[in-house]
Amino acid sequence: MLCRTANELYWMARHIERAENTARLLDVTYRMSLLPYQVVEPGLAWAEPWSVPLVTNGLATAYYERYPVLAAENVLRFMSLDPANPSSICSCLRSARESARSVRGAITSEMYEDLNSAWLEVRQYDFDRVQAQGVSEFLDWVKMRSHLFRGVTFGTMLRDEAYHFIRLGTHLERSDNTARILDVKYHTLLPSAADVGGAVDYYQWGALLRSVSGFESYRKIYSDVITPFRVAELLILREDMPRSLHSSMTFIFDTLKLLSDRNTREVERQAGELHSRLRFGRMEQIIETGLHEYLMNFLERIGALSVAINRGFLVPSY
Amino acid sequence: MPTVAYDEMRMPDGTVRSQYAFFADWLDRTSPERIKQKRGEAERAFHRLGITFAVYGEDAGTERLIPFDIIPRIVPAVEWQMLEAGLRQRVTALNMFLTDVFHDRNIVKAGVMAEERILGNAQYRPEMMGMNVPAGIYAHIAGIDLVRAGEGEYYVLEDNLRVPSGVSYMLENRKMMMRLFPELFSTQLIAPVEHYPDLLLENLRGVSPTTDEQPTVAILTPGPFNSAYFEHAFLAQQMGVELVEGQDLFVQDEHVYMRTTHGPQRLHVIYRRLDDDYIDPLVFRNDSMLGVPGLFGAYRAGNVTLANAVGTGIADDKSMYPFVPDMIRFYLSEEPILSNVPTYQLRKPDDLQYALDHMAELVIKEVHGAGGYGMLVGPASTTAERADFRERILAEPAKYIAQPTLALSTCPTFVDAGIAPRHIDLRPYVLSGKTVSMCPGGLTRVALREGSLVVNSSQGGGTKDTWVLGA
Structure with a gap:
């Protein structure tokens, strides 16, 4: 298939997934900001919960160019509907719809109709309406639209190369985002290290689990209290947890096995290596390395894999 | 009339x-x-x-x-x-x-x-x-x-x-x-x-x-902002061929290739929905980003x-x-x-004179016009429009032709008031x-x-x- 078509499909999927994950990140931040016993030490402004969505996405500079102070309302506005922020939910949906329009022939008409109506709907929102309706309701709507699109894709599309590139985009974006969401806890945890195991800690981990739809799964698997060790295990190493790093890497590796040929074996190898680290990794070792360091290392590798995919399939240099 | x-x-x-x-x-x-x-x-x-x-x-x-x-x-x-x-x-x-x-x-x-x-x-x-x-x-x-x-x-x-x-x-x-x-x-x-x-x-x-291999056909479109983009995408889908933009193609050794996820793929026939001017910046308009550099060379080489x-x-x-x-x-x-419809060529002095004398009865068109732009339908025009058009004709008579206004046939058509004849x-x-x-x-x-x-x-x-x- 044409590289441009593959590229548009890949980015269409990434943008939808990014919109969903931005909603999840805002959701966990929102939940954490509602918790009592916030510990914010002077001089550690970056540890304030509302700085987290900006810091983890590298958007702090862009934010401060538009808003003078860090405030919940501003961050929500910036991350949800601000067209000037290319990573806002609204911008992501617009980009996804534009991609879909330019390669309409490669997707089913149901997929295009679904994405088109999501875009038409998000255009109707303004921030006042989001606030009046409740932030959580808006974030839930975003998640539902993403579920819906994934469902339409799964239910209508031929399992051809186009489908594989969509899957690749979805899971690359998701693994990147899960790592970032998990790292959120690192930022908020640090100032109150003394509180580990206390009530605040419990609620914070609980909020994080909920944001990735993992709370019920956690209960089911561990039938026990929430411990950081297990939350990390669930979101990094469990293959049966749909948003875990391991699960996403399995999809990515399997998909690349289908897509690669003799010119792109190296891309497949890189994905396989990363997959093995998750498949055979142990939690004890991750803790020993340090969770934050481990996640940063993962993000670096997944970034390198994206670059390799780009070069191998989407934007070849010949 | x-x-x-x-x-x-x-x-x-x-x-x-x-x-x-x-x-x-x-x-x-x-x-x-x-x-x-x-x-x-x-x-x-x-x-x-x-x-x-x-x-x-x-x-x-x-x-x-x-x-x-x-x-x-x-x-x-x-x-x-x-x-x-x-x-x-x-x-x-x-x-x-x-x-x-x-x-x-x-x-x-x-x-x-x-x-x-x-x-x-x-x-x-x-x-x-x-x-x-x-x-x-x-x-x-x-x-x-x-x-x-x-x-x-x-x-x-x-x-x-x-x-x-x-x-x-x-x-x-x-x-x-x-x-x-x-x-x-x-x-x-x-x-x-x-x-x-x-x-x-x-x-x-x-x-x-070439006859030695199954030819690969593609449609070349200027892109989603072209007025006929729907048709380009539609025909590509109906024929089961790729819809390509200039950026998807490149020319090497006077052969045209598509950039695909499995490497370059040779293209034999291009149904191009792009005007001559835009197909190759090396030969025609050099400010155009829509075409493919070297395409005309490959074309002339017969590839x-x-x-x-x-x-x-x-x-x-x-x-x-x-x-x-x-x-x-x-x-x-x-x-x-x-x-043919009888046609007056306004570059000819006699035809020009006739057309100017009968503007209210004729359809006058620009030689290079298309899409219904730049034409005057005499019987439906106002005096002011005719005066304006007259100036334009006199400035460059060779740019225009004139034809009698034909009584185009009509077909019953649904309009707001019911069914009425329309041309x-x-x-x-x-x-x-x-x-x-x-x-x-x-x-x-x-x-x-x-x-x-x-x-x-x-x-x-x-x-x-x-x-x-x-x-």
């Missing part, structure tokens, strides 16, 4: 013509509510499917529906046979003319046409001189606009040999009509048109520069076929139009089956390759404003399905 226009459905005394009997019967038997429901159904379906065209000059990216009318234009089989023979003859002669222009210029040597008419034409492409194209075909896809002025009396209004559009509407209109009137299709012999994409693909494969060929504009230009009957006589030694034309699509083929009928365009003779979609025209009725 023309008198009464020919009504496709009824004779002057109100009797229904025989080819329309069954449809008139359906209209009589069907309640207004039911008809209203059918029309609503058609409009909703077109919206949902996104069968739109972009409009230039309005907000960028504006997408509009072309209005669709559910009353078909019906052509009896005998009339179509005559039209088909005429179209075949005309397009064959036009392709022979193009071969001649770029090779020996026998038509000039024979004194039928002055060489100046060729060399002085803005559409003339000296880059094409001496080059051989597969099967001697330049205009692979031709859209010939026909109008009817009376019983059996058809005229060619213009030839479109560059990138004629609209065929997707012919196909979508038919799909819609079959959905709305299954009972009429099951009881009448309505000639099918749905095989057009197959004909087109076969035609394009037939002009591949890729462009459909239509570069340089077809010289044959469909309005200043060349008056010569087409002579071309038919010269190349085929036949009398033209289809007539129509017909654009059949003629495919030339190893053979000449076409689908019976074509696209019927209708001028929806009362009295208007301008059927172009960019000027508020609509479309109808065209039924060629079996004997």
Whole structure:
């Protein structure tokens, strides 16, 4: 298939997934900001919960160019509907719809109709309406639209190369985002290290689990209290947890096995290596390395894999 | 001024013509509510499917529906046979003319046409001189606009040999009509048109520069912001070929390749929906990002076929139009089956004087105009418009031609006030390759404003399905 078509499909999927994950990140931040016993030490402004969505996405500079102070309302506005922020939910949906329009022939008409109506709907929102309706309701709507699109894709599309590139985009974006969401806890945890195991800690981990739809799964698997060790295990190493790093890497590796040929074996190898680290990794070792360091290392590798995919399939240099 | 226009459905005394009997019967038997429901159904379906065209000059990216009318234009089989023979003859002669222009210029040597008419034409492409194209075909896809002025009396209004559009509407209109009137299709012999994409693909494969491998065909589009983008995507999908943009292609060693996820893939035939000017910045407009650097070199080397060929504009230009009957006589030694509309060439002083004296009766067009832009319909114009146009003509008379205002035939059409006659034309699509083929009928365009003779979609025209009725 044409590289441009593959590229548009890949980015269409990434943008939808990014919109969903931005909603999840805002959701966990929102939940954490509602918790009592916030510990914010002077001089550690970056540890304030509302700085987290900006810091983890590298958007702090862009934010401060538009808003003078860090405030919940501003961050929500910036991350949800601000067209000037290319990573806002609204911008992501617009980009996804534009991609879909330019390669309409490669997707089913149901997929295009679904994405088109999501875009038409998000255009109707303004921030006042989001606030009046409740932030959580808006974030839930975003998640539902993403579920819906994934469902339409799964239910209508031929399992051809186009489908594989969509899957690749979805899971690359998701693994990147899960790592970032998990790292959120690192930022908020640090100032109150003394509180580990206390009530605040419990609620914070609980909020994080909920944001990735993992709370019920956690209960089911561990039938026990929430411990950081297990939350990390669930979101990094469990293959049966749909948003875990391991699960996403399995999809990515399997998909690349289908897509690669003799010119792109190296891309497949890189994905396989990363997959093995998750498949055979142990939690004890991750803790020993340090969770934050481990996640940063993962993000670096997944970034390198994206670059390799780009070069191998989407934007070849010949 | 023309008198009464020919009504496709009824004779002057109100009797229904025989080819329309069954449809008139359906209209009589069907309640207004039911008809209203059918029309609503058609409009909703077109919206949902996104069968739109972009409009230039309005907000960028504006997408509009072309209005669709559910009353078909019906052509009896005998009339179509005559039209088909005429179209075949005309397009064959036009392709022979193009071969001649770029090779020996026998038509000039024979004194039928002055060489100046060729060399002085803005559409003339000296880059094409001496080059051989597969099967001697330049205009692979031709859209010939026909109008009817009376019983059996058809005229060619213009030839479109560059990138004629609209065929997707012919196909979508038919799909819609079959959905709305299954009972009429099951009881009448309505000639099918749905095989057009197959004909087109076969035609394009037939002009591949090589016979040793299965040719790869692609459609080259300027991109999603082009007014006909829907049609480009539609045809690519229907034929099962790639829809490519300039950035998807590259040229190496005078061969054209697509950038695919499995490496470069050779392309043999490009159905390009891009004007000559934009296809190769190294040869034509160098500020264009839409084309492919080196494409023309690969074309000249005979490693890729462009459909239509570069340089077809010289044959469909309005200043060349008056010569087409002579071309038919010269190349085929036949009398033209289809007539031209008498045309005044304003570069000639006598014709200019006549046109200026009769502006209120004539249609005056720019030689290079298209899409219904830059024309004056005399009978519908105001004094001020005529005065304005007069200035423009006098500044550059050679830029204009004039034709008598034809009484374009009318077809009953749904309008706000009910059913009323509206002027129509017909654009059949003629495919030339190893053979000449076409689908019976074509696209019927209708001028929806009362009295208007301008059927172009960019000027508020609509479309109808065209039924060629079996004997």
